[in-house]
Amino acid sequence: MAERSGHYMDSFPEVSLSPAERLQFMNRFSVKRSDKCISCGMCESLCPYGVHKRVEGHTKILPPDDRKCMGPSCDVNYFFCVANCPTGSLSVGPSDNYQSMGDPRWPAEMILSTWRQAESGRPIALDDPANIGRSGGGFDKLYFRLPESQGRFDPADFDTSVRLNRRGKGEQIEIPVPFYGGGMSFGSISVHTMLARAKAAEMLGTFVSTGEGGYPDALIPFKDHIVTQIATGLFGVREATIQRSRILEFKYAQGAKPGLGGHLLHDKNTPEVARMREAVPYTSLFSPFPFHSVYSVEDHKKHLDWALAINPKALISVKVSTPNDVEMVSVGSYYAGAHIVHLDGGYGGTGAAPEIAKKNIAMPIEYAIPKVHRFLMNEGIRDEVTLVASGGLRTAMDAAKSIALGADCVVIGTADLVALGCVRCGNCESGRGCPRGIATTDPELQQMTHSDWGAQRIVNMYSSWKLQWCELLHRLGMKGISELRGRTDLLRHADKQAKEVGK
Numbered sequence: 001m002a003e004r005s006g007h008y009m010d011s012f013p014e015v016s017l018s019p020a021e022r023l024q025f026m027n028r029f030s031v032k033r034s035d036k037c038i039s040c041g042m043c044e045s046l047c048p049y050g051v052h053k054r055v056e057g058h059t060k061i062l063p064p065d066d067r068k069c070m071g072p073s074c075d076v077n078y079f080f081c082v083a084n085c086p087t088g089s090l091s092v093g094p095s096d097n098y099q100s101m102g103d104p105r106w107p108a109e110m111i112l113s114t115w116r117q118a119e120s121g122r123p124i125a126l127d128d129p130a131n132i133g134r135s136g137g138g139f140d141k142l143y144f145r146l147p148e149s150q151g152r153f154d155p156a157d158f159d160t161s162v163r164l165n166r167r168g169k170g171e172q173i174e175i176p177v178p179f180y181g182g183g184m185s186f187g188s189i190s191v192h193t194m195l196a197r198a199k200a201a202e203m204l205g206t207f208v209s210t211g212e213g214g215y216p217d218a219l220i221p222f223k224d225h226i227v228t229q230i231a232t233g234l235f236g237v238r239e240a241t242i243q244r245s246r247i248l249e250f251k252y253a254q255g256a257k258p259g260l261g262g263h264l265l266h267d268k269n270t271p272e273v274a275r276m277r278e279a280v281p282y283t284s285l286f287s288p289f290p291f292h293s294v295y296s297v298e299d300h301k302k303h304l305d306w307a308l309a310i311n312p313k314a315l316i317s318v319k320v321s322t323p324n325d326v327e328m329v330s331v332g333s334y335y336a337g338a339h340i341v342h343l344d345g346g347y348g349g350t351g352a353a354p355e356i357a358k359k360n361i362a363m364p365i366e367y368a369i370p371k372v373h374r375f376l377m378n379e380g381i382r383d384e385v386t387l388v389a390s391g392g393l394r395t396a397m398d399a400a401k402s403i404a405l406g407a408d409c410v411v412i413g414t415a416d417l418v419a420l421g422c423v424r425c426g427n428c429e430s431g432r433g434c435p436r437g438i439a440t441t442d443p444e445l446q447q448m449t450h451s452d453w454g455a456q457r458i459v460n461m462y463s464s465w466k467l468q469w470c471e472l473l474h475r476l477g478m479k480g481i482s483e484l485r486g487r488t489d490l491l492r493h494a495d496k497q498a499k500e501v502g503k
């Protein structure tokens with residue numbers, strides 16, 4: 001383990017309550033009180049959840065507090081307010097805001113659960129419905145075959161660390177959690193969002209990638225936890241940014257848009273972004289596909305050697321999408337000198353990824369991981385490669401399923417943004433960008449996200465995840481997350497319950 005990262009194994013950052021004013025009124029149900037109400041107080045006296053309140057000294061009852069309502073399912077209880085209202089003035093149903101939020105992969109239940117974890121750091125149950133989306137496939141169809149709970153456990157008894165360097169050369173880096181942050185470039189997200197993720201990475205002892213938009217000076221204080229991404233457009237790539245990074249990430253392809261380079265629309269290319277990318281302000285910026293200097297494994301090796309000539313101690317990560325021959329690409333990257341092979345599946349990407357590309361081109365990540373894992377095993381080099389998976393991993397259980405399929409750890413992106421208040425509206429690239437100040441370069445909008453507040457919410461979310469991983473290991477009779485790698489025998493598919501996954 002590297003000396004600089006060793007102290008992170010001794011403790012985990014403290015959870016601190018981190019509420020969000022703009023999120024606190026998001027509720028699942030809507031309670032309505034009509035003009036027929038006579039403020040008799042019957043609902044207040046019955047409801048044990050505090051939905052109905054009357055201010056002392058006032059005759060009128062306050063508007064219902066929807067956030068505390070358990071919804072129509074309360075009708076089985078003797079204290080159900082709707083049934084007990086003497087004037088029939090109360091009704092309860094789904095909230096319009098709740099119904100309009102999210103999408104099949106990130107349904108409202110999952111978003112609200114992530115917000116609660118980001119606010120409190122409290123874990124959810126391993127079988128909580130919020131762990132599952134409504135996509136009808138992918139990780140939403142996979143589940144663990146879990147034995148009964150064995151009672152209480154001490155999280156300190158479980159090892160969730162991962163070695164990122166399994167080769168003899170380069171710095172020996174170990175992270176205390178089985179994830180690091182995926183690349184989201186300056187321009188696609190605000191510098192405040194980048195800072196929140198960088199501060200969280202430092203607190204957690206892991207890393208976060210710059211993305212392809214360059215390395216803003218604001219990130220320099222966190223350089224020991226920053227991955228410098230070198231993408232096809234080479235935006236903001238300089239010797240100084242390569243030299244200060246412990247991990248260099250070559251992005252050859254992205255799973256959400258394989259065969260396509262990056263694309264930043266003109267509205268988001270502000271003068272500050274343009275200076276970083278050495279471009280003309282308010283012009284659309286495109287990254288080519290592929291690197292036009294790399295067409296063979298030999299070219300690939302020269303590419304990596306170029307970066308190592310500038311920073312010999314750096315670890316090299318190669319990020320690729322998941323074509324049909326992804327296992328051959330992975331082996332080629334190993335022989336080119338990569339320490340980390342990063343598989344990026346087709347479920348990832350924010351609202352910036354073109355709809356025509358998302359989920360329509362790349363192999364689903366749940367197929368790619370075991371395919372590459374088995375091939376590297378057969379080649380006898382599996383334990384020399386750190387296999388990383390990304391592309392639409394949303395929850396702690398998604399991460400655990402990826403490891404069970406054969407990955408060593410995962411890369412997380414969108415979940416960080418959801419922790420900051422993302423509702424998956426898909427407006428990342430429209431006009432001024434994100435109305436919540438996350439994926440925007442608008443000077444006014446980006447002030448909505450304070451980096452210290454955002455960092456704490458991200459830390460809280462991952463603290464919750466860590467507790468879920470520890471409980472999973474406890475239930476499975478394991479002591480370390482590395483024991484879970486490749487255990488496809490522990491997974492089942494909802495449509496093929498008798499058949500093991502990955503066989």
